[in-house]
Amino acid sequence: MRIDKIMRVIDEHCQKDRLNDIRQNANGISVYEIAEALQLLRNNVNADVNKLFQEGKVIKICGDKIYRFYSQQHFSKITGKHLQPQTTCNYLQELLEDMQGSDDQDDPFTQLIGFDGSLRNAILSAKAGILYPGGALHTLLLGECGVGKSLFAEKIFMYGKKHGTFNKDGQFVVFNCADYANNAELLLSHLFGSIKGAYTGADSTREGLLKRSDGGMLFLDEVHRLPPEGQEMLFYFIDKKKYRMLGEANCEHSANVALVMATTENPDNHLLTTFLRRIPMVIKIPSLKEKSLQEREQMVLYLYALEAAVICSDIIIDKDTMTALILYHPKGNIGQLKNDIKLSIARSYLEMRNNKESELHIRKYTLSHQVSDGLIDQDIEQRKEIEKMLIRDTYTVTPFRAEPAVMPASMFEFPVFDTTQSDIQTSFEEYVDKIAASLEQDSPPSFIIDNEIREIMTFIHEWILQNMQILIERRQSAALAFYLKNIRDYQTNAYLHDEYTLECEIAYIEKARSLIRSIEQRFNLRITSEGVHTLACILKTFKSNSSEICSISMFVVAHGNSLATNIADVVNELLSIDYVIAQDMPLTKNVNQIIEELIEKICKEPLQNDIVLFVDMGSLMSLEETLLQRCNYNIVVIPTVHTLLVLDAARKAMFMQYPLSNILHDVMRMNQKVDQTLEHHIRSHIGQYNEKIIYTICYSGDGTAHYLEKYLKDMMEQAGIFNIEILALSNDSLIKIRSIIEETSKHKEVLCIIGNVDPGVHEYPFISIEDILLGDGVKRLFNSIGNIEFVNNQDVIKCFERNVFVDVAFESIDKYLMYLNSKKLSPLIMDFVKGLENELDCTLTNRTLTRLIVHTACMVERLLFHEYSFEQNAGTSEYLKTQKRLHTAVSKNLQGIASACSITINQEECYYIIQILMEDDTLAEHIVFS
CATH class of the missing domain: 3.40.50.300 (P-loop containing nucleotide triphosphate hydrolases)
Structure with missing residues (x-):
């Protein structure tokens, strides 16, 4: 029964906890997490979990924004404390208040940040x-x-x-x-x-x-x-x-x-x-200045977490803000740091409310000038350490109770979710660098390499050497061992998003499966199917590291006696490399002479390398054509010189082995970020506003508004349009929606409103979902954006329409499914559709696509839960013989769904899918004449 499966998931989640875990941070499992694990609808899970609570089988934990649940039997087993049915608490620790813990477990000094570092002697x-x-x-x-x-x-x-x-x-x-x-x-x-x-x-x-x-x-x-x-x-x-x-x-x-x-x-x-x-x-x-940078990072995150609990909201902190706060040396030490953090939250909270944003972002300009000065005063060694330590662009802090002031048990969590193959390799490289930095420290690392980790490290090292003929570095095997240990200890199965799983070559996926089987047998470690793709991308990283060198050469060319040299020196020293090449252009020197010197330097680079030049102004802006004529290289001139851009590009080219296309894409994104910061700063002084905005709205739920927002952002990013804000609004009150539009549209040009209901704001054009799906809504949308390429590009229009059709279809599936989650099915079904289209060399109409998606999803649920299946008859076999090409394509591409869901799809099921396809007149005609 479904309720038994739910109880089993709760039990499995709690089994890893010991008494000290409950004292520290054990917090049970949410309905959402259970639904994700079993691929069930959340409302069904919620009903069953409440039954379990009424029966006294689970404890309800009410301290966070969402309810969480814990196995009452496991709690009694490890604490010796028997609870009454329907027990509730804010946190599990409350139920232990009358219990005495062991000395080591309850040492109050361990609640202090730096207890094993700067405060150790004290x-x-x-x-x-x-x-x-x-x-x-x-x-x-x-x-x-x-x-x-x-x-x-x-x-x-x-x-x-x-x-x-x-x-x-x-x-x-x-x-x-x-x-x-x-x-x-x-x-x-x-x-x-x-x-x-x-x-x-x-x-x-x-x-x-x-x-x-x-x-x-x-x-x-x-x-x-x-x-x-x-x-x-x-x-x-x-x-x-x-x-x-x-x-x-x-x-x-x-x-x-x-x-x-x-x-x-x-x-x-x-x-x-x-x-x-x-x-x-x-x-x-010790003062704040005497603490290590790692301890200061913990202190900043902890203080933000306390404030997050006060405002009941997650807080997103950008890297520059983290850097400034870590390097900040206030005279009032931690007390003053706390006040400065409160001030940054107050400013950001006001900005969030004024802009009607859904998330609280702490940006550098919200800090006081005393804090920002920390970025100016830093020395080169601190900058290097910061670069190693802060490996993400943003840090998300969740609400946290006041005690204890300690960091999570897993200091090296590997969070890779909803990301592309290149990003997963980048994340693993950053993860490797973080562990390597800790291993290289003179003081003992903050984690303990126990015997089990050593066994995993040794096994992985030998397996990869034997099966892939690659001798990986110690830091890489250590990082992979900790990644796998985190899966075991904390159930953090970081994985690659399903829509990208086919990007990694099948050879690496097979290697990953083989390695996982060996690890599971030897170390009793379970890894999900999604984890296979993550591991495959990591193995590919090892391969690329072992055989490839950097395929991009990078130059900085700038006017002045030493500007280019200074920028290149800063980047090379920060990254501890000798990579970026400088070409200064003194104003007293002839331009042609400079070009000859530059060509001489370029020609020293390997012929297979791509050449990237950051240039500043004037005659250098037209340098690309001249160099392409004179040099036999693929040369790209980027018409800007900014230390941050060069630093980011060099790091990704040298350490992450990014290809040229990815480098250029990231330079564009980073430049956008720099420009937005500059624009925000200047506008705050001159009071000018000319921002453009598009609203995506839905009357109930948040599906329509948010997938429209996503597709618009993706589309405009690909077209290089970064000056239009897309704001998704979801509310069951049209009055509230109108009020938000009125507040957030001040000093902005509203291009249009898109959604499933007209909010009645008549001064701005409204485009309905029906217009997009069945009329000229997409063309009107592109006209409002003002991009001629969009308006005349039928491929872009059809792609946008198709994306909206697909999401509307999957949104409607939940009405028909009793157990499965449509979000989990969508990658499988879309793989089936894309495979079918490739096999038949056609594009399905939106109507056929919608019918096929709904039918396939319902078919999977029927077969998976053995509700019923169509019985085969003689007529079906005869018909399928007449549609051999369609039958072959459907059967072949259904294998992916059958394998992933462990179901058997018979010929009768194929027959009904073929019937749907043949009702598409365009497709039927294409099949006949091809």
């Missing part, structure tokens, strides 16, 4: 002091403002409480000596207590903080503001464990208190020598 000292046999040693914490001394003191108390140093009811009492620095009597009264009449206004006897913290810890912040008489009274307490209340002469009080004090000043200049001598433990807390 933590060792603190633990030694708190566990001292004669009682906790009094401690002085030194450090700049905002480094986290108060938090560190709290962790000392938590550690001591856990190990029995303090009484069960002992308290952590905090007092800031600066609060009463100008009133010594009041300060001492708070600290030691006072009797009635001890000073003017002392109307009653008042106990002090020493009394309140008896059996616990007293944290004195800014202790350098404590007056000399207060310091003398404290060191008497340290010596005797006794003190007098303010105003007392003979009576003494006893207290067992651990003192932890903190100061931002030099203690030798601000504290009495006799007082300092009585503090045996002095601990220095």
